[in-house]
Amino acid sequence: MSATVVKGLDENGRRISSMEFETMVQAAAQKNNVLQIEAMGQHNLGIRLQHEDGLSISVSGPTGQRLGCMGMPGTVITCRGAASDDVGYLNIGAEITVLGDATNGVCNAMANGKVYIAGSIGARGLTMTKWNPDFEKPELWVLGSTGDSFAEFNCGGIAVVCGIDAKTPGNVLGYRPCVGMVGGTIYFRGATDDSYARNNARLAAPTDDQWKWLKENIPVYLVKISREELESSLLIRDEWQVLNTISPQERALLFSGPMPMAEFRNKHWNHAFGGGDPLRDLAPGLDRSPIESVPSGDMRRKKPFWANRESAAPCTYYCPVHIPTVDRLRLIREGKINEAYEMLLEFTPLPASVCGAVCPNLCMDNCSRQGVDTPIEVQVLGRAVGTAASPDVAPSIEKKVAIIGGGPAGINAAWQLAHAGIEAHIFEKDTFIGGKLAQVVPWERLSQAIWDQEIKRFLDTPNIHVNLGVELTQEIFNTLKNDFDYVIIAVGTHEPRKIPFPGHETVLPALDFLKKAKSPNPEKVGKEVVIIGAGNVGCDVACEAYRLGAEKVTLVDIQKPLAFGKEKEAAEALGAQFRWPVVTSKVTPDGLVMDNGDVIPAQTVIISIGDVPNLQFLPDSVETLTVGGAAWMKTNEAHLTTDAKVLAIGDVEKPGLATDALGAGKTAAEYIIAQFKDEEWKPFAKEVIPQQALTIAHYTPDNSPDSSQENSADRCLSCASCRDCHLCETICPEGAISRRDLDFSHGNGYKADHGITYEYVSDDNKCIACGFCVDTCPCGIWSMSPF
C-alpha cells in the first residue's frame, strides 16, 4: 500500500492552519499507516498519532515547531530536511530522524524514543528529559554539535554527539552543558570548552560496556541518517569521551565544596606560611589542636586541692588561744581520749577553769554546728580535762625567763616555757597566784575545787618557780632583766579607775570590793547597793553584794550596759536592776545623786568602770602608750615591747578576757622558745573557713543532743579538718579520688600533723574538675583553683 499524502497547502496554494492540518493528518492516519506529509510550517506534526501496525511518516517541506511532539511508540518520523524548534518535545516513544540540522530545544522533556539528527542542533537540547524504568532510556543522536545549555536537568536521556561537520567545531557540547543533570549519559567526540557543570557530571573515557553499546548503535544511527561511510571514522574508541551523571549517593559523600578541608589545610594553607603554624614566631610551641569540652588533665580550667587543715575552724579561729577544738573532737572520735586531753593541755593549763567556767566561749558562739542545730558544748569538754595529768616537760635547755605577775597571762607563759624545757620564774605581788581569776571571780562562777586542782597541776609542773609577795621596783626589774634571758610583764590592771565627783572618797572600787569579798573576812554591805558601771565586772560585784547581804542592787551606766552572758544572767537572776543613762553628780550618805537631782538610795556605792596598770617599775628603755589617761604596754604581734628582752602580755597591753590573757601568754612563750631554738617565729595566720565551704546537709538535726564527749565528737562538723568520711571518694563521677596512707618511713617527706597519717588525692588524668568533691565535702577541705 502506498503512502497517503497530506499537503500543507490547499488547492489555492494557501497554508492550512495547524489546527485544521492536524485533523487532516489524523483522518489520514485512520486509513493508512504510511503517511507522507508535505508540510508548510505546521506545528506539532505527529501529535496524537498512533496506529496498531505502527506509523511511518515522512515529512518534507518546512516543518513547524515541535516535530514529533508527544510522539507515541511505534511511530517513525523522518524529516527530509532541517527541522525547527523542539523536535521530539515530550516524546514518549516515537523514532524521529531529521536529515538536516535542528534548532533549539530538541528532545525537551522527552521520556522515551529516539531522535536522530543528521546535522547539528541549537541550544537547550536534551533538557529536562525523563526516564521511566519500565521503558528504555530516551536517546538523542547528533552528528555535528550542540548549542549552549545542553542537557540541562537531563534526567534519563542518552546523547551521542559525534562532532562530524559540527556547527561549532571548537566546542561540540556548547557552553555549560549538564547543569542540573541528574541522570543519563553524554557521549561525545571532539573539542569542548570544558564548561560542563562539575557538580552534576564527571568526565571519563567510555567503559567497556559503554563502548560496546556505542559500537553496536553507531552503525544503526548511520543507517538512519544514510551516512554509513562514516562508520570507520566514528569507531575509534580513543576519540570518544563520556560525561557521566554524578549520582545522588556519590554527591552525598562529597564535601559540599570540591576539596576536603583537611586536604586544603595540608596542601595549601600550611604552605602559605612557609610550612608551619602562622603563629609559631609570635608564640613558639603554642599548641592549638582541638580538645574536648570536658577534658581531664592539663586542659581543665581548674583542679581540686585537698587543703586539709589549711584554714581554721571557727572554734579555733575565734578562740584567743586558738585551741583546735576540732582536733580534740577528732581524737575523741578516734578513741584517743588521753591524747585529746594532752592536746588541750598543750594550749592551756586551765581548761576546766577557763574553757569550762569563766570563758564566754567565743568558740561556741561561732560554732558551725549552729547551722544544723546547736553548738558543741565546749564547757563540758573543758571541765573533763580538769583532772588530767600535765604532759611531760621537755629536757632543760638551760634558759630562764622571769614572769612578773601570776595571772592567767603569766601562768600560760610559764606553762608553755616550762614544757619547752625553760625555767619559768613567776614574781607575784599577792600571796597566791591566779590574778583576778583567783582574786575577784566569785566562787559561784569558778568552783574552788576545780581551780585548786588546776593550780596544783600547774605548780607541780617541773621548771615552774613561783615567788609570792614580791613588790616590784625599778631596781628589782633591772636585776631581773640582767639575771634572766627574758622578762615578761604580766602585771595586769590593779589600779581602779575613779571619777572625782563629790563624795567619791566614800565609793568603793569594784576591784577592792571583789578581792575582799573573796577573802576569808569579807566586808558587809548596805541593804541598798548602787554600782556605777554596768559591765560584766559590775555584774560580778552585784552577785557578791547579794551574797554579802544586799537586798536591792542597782547597776547604773551612762550608756547601754555592756554586760552580757553568764555574768549578766547571774546578776539578773538575783534581782539586780539596770538603769541607764545615768550620770552621777555626787554621792551622799543617802545614795547616788543623778545630774537631774534624782537620788538612787544606797548605803553602799561601788564603782566598776575598769582598772588600769601600775607601771611605776618600768625603766625608760620600755615605752608605754597612754590611752584614757593611763599608761599601757606597747607591744607588737609577738608581745615584744620596745626592749628586745622584755615582753608584755595580758590586761597590761589592753583589757580583755582571761582567755585573751592565756592566748597572749602562749604567743609570747612561743616567741621566746623560737628565739632560743633559733627558729623563725610565726603568728597564728590561718584564715577562718567560710561557712559556705561546709556541706552541712549531711548532718541530721538533734533536738536535745546529749552532751557527752563522744556525742559532741560525732556532732562536730570538723570544719577545715578532714574527718576521713570517704564521701569525696564516693561522689567523684570519674573515680579520680582515692585515699592513701602517708609514708613517713623516709623521714624526709611528710611530717605527721596532729596524727594525720593519710591524705586524699585526685588523679589528674581522671579528674574533669566538676567540683563535686568540693560541693560534697562536709568539712570544706577540697577546693578548686585555676592552675
Place this chain on the structure above:
Amino acid sequence: MVSTRSLSIGPGSLSYTDLPWIIQHREDRCTLCGHCTAVCPKEAIYLAYRRQRMPKLDILSKKRNNEYRTFVGIRQKKNMENSCIGCSMCSMVCPNEAIEPVPNTNENRTLFFNNQKGEPAKRGGRRNEVGPTLLDRIMFNRISMLTDPALDAGRHEFHITTTLGRTLDPEVFLKRTRDGGWIPPTREIFPFVIGSMSFGALSPNMWLGLLQGVAYCNEVLGIPVVMCTGEGGCPPWVLKSPYLKYIILQIASGYFGWDEIIRAIPDMQCDPAAIEIKYGQGAKPGDGGLLMWFKVSQLIARLRGVPEGVDLPSPPVHQTLYSIEESVMKMIQTLSTAFGHKVPIYPKISASTSAKSVLNNLVRNPYAGGLLIDGIDGGTGAAYNVSMDATGHPIASNVRECYLDLVKQGKQNEIPIFAAGGIGKNGNVTQNGLALIMLGASGVHIGKYIMQAAAGCLGNEKNRCNVCNVGICPKGITSQNPKLYRRLDPDQVAERVAHIFMSISTEMKKIMAPLGRSQSLPVGMSDALGIADKDAADRLNIKYVC
C-alpha cells in the same frame, strides 16, 4: 527542728526568680556525671545537698518525731558574679537531657544590681532587641515572570561581585588612561565581607579558622570573599602569605599591631584587599574600642606590642586628628602612600545623622575608596551596656539617605557605600544584605552572623551568653585561654565559612533571578523593594505594600 541560722537578706540579695536565666534540673534524669558543672563558664552551677524534714505526726503514737532526708541536685548560684548566662553548655554536655537554662519570664532584678562596685555593666555581643528587624521585613516584590526575561538561579550565570574602591567618572578614566594618570585601585569582591573582628577580640583558632575559610572560598570555590582584621594587627606570617590579598587591614586609634604590619611591608607577596580606617563602631558609637584585660594574653600582648593583662582601649578619637577634612585627608593619604596607591582605602564610621557630611567629604577626596557605615545593631567584643543599648543609629535609613545623596550628585557609581550592623541578626543574612544593597549599599559586612554560623556562637538577643568581653567564651570563639579556644577546631570553622558563602551565593541568585538581574549586583535597585509599613516605606522611599 530545722537550721537555727537564718539566711541574711541584704539589699542585693537575689532569689532564683530574680535571675535572668533559671536552671531547670531534673533529678530523676541526672546521672551525676559532673559534666555540666565542669563545663559551666560562670561556675554558676554546683552539686547541692539539701536536707528535707519529714515530720512523723502520729497523734496517737509515741513515735512522733522528725526524720530527715538528704538529696542532691544541680543548683545555680544566686550571686551576680556567678549568675547563669544561659549559654546552655550544660545542656550540650549532659548525656541525659537533665539540665537546661530557661529564660526568666519574670522581671529580671539583676538589672538593678549589675553595677557592682560602682562599675556599670559591660558586656560583649549585641543590642538585645528581639523580633524581626526592619531589614527582615523588606520584601523583594518586583518579580520578572512573563513580562521580561525570566532567570533561573540554578542554571543561569550570575556576576555577584561588587567593587571596592573608587570608580572614576568615564571621561576622567579615559583621559587618565590616555595620559598615563593614576587610576584608583579597585577590587572585585564578594559583597558579603567578614566584618572587622580583631585578633584578640577573637581567639587565635577562630580568627585563623575564618581566614582559612576565606582562603578556601577564594582558592577552591572561586568565591572572592574578603575579611577585615579588626584592630588587633595581623600575624606576621599571614602578612607575608599569599592570603594577604583576601584581608582588609584595619587601622584605628589604638594602632595595635601596626608596627608588625609596617615591618612586613617589604616582605609582602601581595597587597592587602584594602585598608579600613576605623573612626567609629555601630554598636557603641563615639565610645572607642575595648579589649578587656582578661583577654590580653601573652600572645595578644606580643602581637599588639603591649604589656600582658592590661585593658586596651582604642579611644574614640585619634590623637593626631582634629577636623573632618583634615582627619580624612591625612589618614587616607598616609595609608594610600604606604601601599604605593595600589590599595583602596576607606573609612568606617558609626551610623549617625552626621554620616552624610562624612560621605560628602569623601566624594571630594580623590583617594577615598569607599565608606563603611556601621549601624546600631552591630556587635562588639566589649562595651558598656548603656552605649550598646542606647547609642547609635539604625543602618537602613542611614545608608539610604547617603545613597540618595550620591544619586543627587550623580556619584552613585563612583564611591561605594558598605553597610554593617545587624545583617543576618535573625538568620536572614542574604535577604538582609540584598535589601541593604538594593537600598544603595555596594556590599555589607557581617560579624555576629559569622560567629554564630561559622563557630556556633551561643549569643542571642535575649542576652544569652554575651560574655565575649571577659574571655570566658564557652565555645572558644572570643577567649584567649587555650583551655577554651582549643575547643574550637579551625578546620570546622573554615568548613562552615565555605558552607556559608556557598549558600549565600546561591541565595543571592535566588533573590536576583526573580528580579531579572544576573549580570550586576542590584545596587540601589529600590524599585524591587516593598514593606508593609507605610512610615518605613516613606522614609526609605520604597513601595508600601500590603
